[in-house]
Amino acid sequence: MTAKLIGDQSLKKTWADLGAVTMPPDSQIESGWIYQQNPPYQYSNSLLQELGKQDNYLLRSGIPAWHTDTPYQQGDICTYDDAIWQALQSNTGHTPENGSRWERVSKMIRTHKTYTIDSSGADYTSIYAALHDIVQDYPAYILLNGTAHVTLEIQSGYTIQEQILVRGVDLSWIEITSVDPRVTVDTTWITLTMDGVLPFVAAWDGGTSPIINFAFDLDNSQSNCVGLYAGHRSTIIAKKIDAKDSGNVHDNALVAAYGGHITCSGNVTCDGFTDAIKLSQGKLTCKNVNIANHSGKGILANESKINHDALAVTAGTVGLYLRGTEYINAMGVTIAGCSSYAIDIQGCSVQMCTSTSVTGTINVVNCTKGINIKQSKWFSGEIGGHVFVDNVNDTALTIENSIVSVSYLELGQTTANLAGLDVYHSHLLCEYDIKVKTTSTSLSGMNVSWSDINCNDINVDSPAPYCMEIDASTIHCNDIDVTSFTSIGIKSSKSAIKSTGDVNAVMPAVLATGIETYGSEIAANNITCTGQDVIGSYGISARGSRINAAGTITTSDNDCGIEANRGSVVSAGTIASTSCLTYGIHSVAGSEIAAYFYIDTQGATTSGATAHAARISCQGNIDTQAGGSPATTDCQVINGGWICRAGGNGGTNVTVGTINANGYINV
Numbered sequence: 001m002t003a004k005l006i007g008d009q010s011l012k013k014t015w016a017d018l019g020a021v022t023m024p025p026d027s028q029i030e031s032g033w034i035y036q037q038n039p040p041y042q043y044s045n046s047l048l049q050e051l052g053k054q055d056n057y058l059l060r061s062g063i064p065a066w067h068t069d070t071p072y073q074q075g076d077i078c079t080y081d082d083a084i085w086q087a088l089q090s091n092t093g094h095t096p097e098n099g100s101r102w103e104r105v106s107k108m109i110r111t112h113k114t115y116t117i118d119s120s121g122a123d124y125t126s127i128y129a130a131l132h133d134i135v136q137d138y139p140a141y142i143l144l145n146g147t148a149h150v151t152l153e154i155q156s157g158y159t160i161q162e163q164i165l166v167r168g169v170d171l172s173w174i175e176i177t178s179v180d181p182r183v184t185v186d187t188t189w190i191t192l193t194m195d196g197v198l199p200f201v202a203a204w205d206g207g208t209s210p211i212i213n214f215a216f217d218l219d220n221s222q223s224n225c226v227g228l229y230a231g232h233r234s235t236i237i238a239k240k241i242d243a244k245d246s247g248n249v250h251d252n253a254l255v256a257a258y259g260g261h262i263t264c265s266g267n268v269t270c271d272g273f274t275d276a277i278k279l280s281q282g283k284l285t286c287k288n289v290n291i292a293n294h295s296g297k298g299i300l301a302n303e304s305k306i307n308h309d310a311l312a313v314t315a316g317t318v319g320l321y322l323r324g325t326e327y328i329n330a331m332g333v334t335i336a337g338c339s340s341y342a343i344d345i346q347g348c349s350v351q352m353c354t355s356t357s358v359t360g361t362i363n364v365v366n367c368t369k370g371i372n373i374k375q376s377k378w379f380s381g382e383i384g385g386h387v388f389v390d391n392v393n394d395t396a397l398t399i400e401n402s403i404v405s406v407s408y409l410e411l412g413q414t415t416a417n418l419a420g421l422d423v424y425h426s427h428l429l430c431e432y433d434i435k436v437k438t439t440s441t442s443l444s445g446m447n448v449s450w451s452d453i454n455c456n457d458i459n460v461d462s463p464a465p466y467c468m469e470i471d472a473s474t475i476h477c478n479d480i481d482v483t484s485f486t487s488i489g490i491k492s493s494k495s496a497i498k499s500t501g502d503v504n505a506v507m508p509a510v511l512a513t514g515i516e517t518y519g520s521e522i523a524a525n526n527i528t529c530t531g532q533d534v535i536g537s538y539g540i541s542a543r544g545s546r547i548n549a550a551g552t553i554t555t556s557d558n559d560c561g562i563e564a565n566r567g568s569v570v571s572a573g574t575i576a577s578t579s580c581l582t583y584g585i586h587s588v589a590g591s592e593i594a595a596y597f598y599i600d601t602q603g604a605t606t607s608g609a610t611a612h613a614a615r616i617s618c619q620g621n622i623d624t625q626a627g628g629s630p631a632t633t634d635c636q637v638i639n640g641g642w643i644c645r646a647g648g649n650g651g652t653n654v655t656v657g658t659i660n661a662n663g664y665i666n667v
Helices: 026-031 041-061 127-137
Strands: 077-079 083-087 102-107 113-117 150-154 164-167 174-178 182-185 198-204 215-218 225-231 235-238 241-245 252-257 261-264 268-271 277-280 283-285 289-292 297-302 305-314 318-323 326-336 341-346 349-352 361-365 369-374 377-380 386-390 395-400 403-406 408-411 419-424 427-430 434-437 446-449 452-454 458-461 466-471 474-477 480-483 488-493 496-499 502-506 513-518 521-524 526-530 538-543 546-554 560-565 569-576 583-588 592-600 607-612 615-618 621-623 633-638 642-645 656-659 664-666
Touching: 113 127, 127 150, 127 164, 127 174, 198 235, 215 225, 225 235, 225 241, 225 261, 241 252, 252 261, 252 268, 252 283, 277 283, 289 297, 297 305, 305 318, 318 326, 326 341, 341 361, 361 369, 369 386, 386 395, 395 408, 408 419, 419 434, 458 466, 466 480, 480 488, 488 502, 496 502, 502 513, 502 521, 513 526, 521 526, 526 538, 538 546, 538 569, 560 569, 560 592, 583 592, 583 615, 607 615, 607 642, 615 621
Parallel strands: 113 150, 150 174, 164 198, 182 215, 198 225, 215 241, 225 252, 235 261, 241 268, 252 277, 261 283, 268 289, 277 297, 283 305, 289 305, 297 318, 305 326, 318 341, 326 349, 326 361, 341 369, 349 377, 361 386, 369 395, 377 403, 386 408, 395 419, 403 427, 408 434, 419 446, 427 452, 434 458, 446 466, 452 474, 458 480, 466 488, 474 496, 480 502, 488 513, 496 521, 502 526, 513 538, 521 546, 526 546, 538 560, 546 569, 560 583, 569 592, 583 607, 592 615, 592 621, 607 633, 615 642, 633 656, 642 664
Antiparallel strands: 077 083, 083 102
């Protein structure tokens, strides 16, 4: 038969539970069986059944219960009134109680116990007294259905005048609750320092606190206290954490350090304090976190782990400040009113909006600075990760030396930010659109350097000199729309822009260029840079670059529609660069402007098409009717320039201008 252990719920089967049972008479029990006696089988069933019941009792309880008829010898033990007793002398029929015959060895917990805490008329006058007594009397305990075995209930009007300190012992089987919604803590009684902090509740050296299930206010009797502290591989356990700094004079609501862990099955609320939550090589696990009225950082974490559902931070200097930390957020972040960064992370691993059932969002509003991500990995869930930043008086989002994956970026669409998106030495993946709206007249709306961006559409509305400034980077997207710029819509240096849709630059009524490239490549379906008849404006200015549209390039109503310089190639199915003030298209210094179907440069004041030591070519028609006065030239070639129409009609009123240095015109 398999051996049984005390407390094991898998007990022996009791003999004859369903059989016939008859207890032998006392005379038979006293004499036992005699020679050649043939007792009834019911007697044997009864005796074996009784032995089985006694065995199971001992297996379940370990110690037999006291009975008035049992003679006890010195040293015998029994259980009585939820306690274990030992006989100090032989006795029979004497109820166990402390005295000459019996000594209580230990109490036992068989059912859930509740003890009251109050200054008078309660079970205990302090939490410490209750914990000390319970721990002394209950060295062994059993959890029933996963709930605490003992509850300490703080009575109405009670003020806590003590610290709750747990070192190296597990008190997770005790829960502390309160009758009142909130309990005041008199901080003059917080006098013992743990790792340089003054905690109200602390666990360290492997200890586990009682379950905290009450809201508390730290009064302003003294300053620089801490609500809960978990240090040195210890754990603070709570069903809810609701900490308030009544006078805004205390350091932290929660601190976890040196392997300490604060775990809360409910929400965490921190009202006041300097840095509301501080982690240093610690861990925080909870549901929602709500932080308000603090003067410093909402969450300050170094080399720590945080796992929670949602975060809301109002005011303070920085909402979420992480260094070398693993951060997991299921449902999103809302941060408002910070005097510095809303989110500032460096060297971190961030999993944002990981819920598979809720579309999580990151909302930042009315902060001095937006989101700053450095040397980190930021990944969003499949259905969440929408980032909204509004009314920030600096750059909305900065990504540096990082890998960032989000679902959607909307920076300044409700209320514009000062500056938009800066990406340096990073990879940015946005499943849907990137939208940027800014107010700065000096900072670029979107600045990308030595980076890769993959997204759906890009929309930048910025009065800065450059809507988009791209350097040594690659952008893969669908459509790009830029507007409101004061100098250049898209400025690209040593970069590649691969658009499967259209690229549109809405030209302002000032001297500006729609697209300006240096050593770059732009590929799109259609490209449009329509101007507003401003002298000196360019639709497209290419330097050592390749610009290609599978469909149409439209650059009308500029001073110069398209200028290809320094070996550039600008090509499209159709090129329409009409009504320009000086040049319709201008190919210079070994460059080429080419169209497959049609080139239309009607209405240029000086020259519809000019090739200056360069080429202009088209498989179809070239229509270069000039519309200026007093002197107009439809086509001109300079210093060996070359203009050629391979087929079709040459257009209306085509006039061959000056041919200089073996130039060639065939229209």
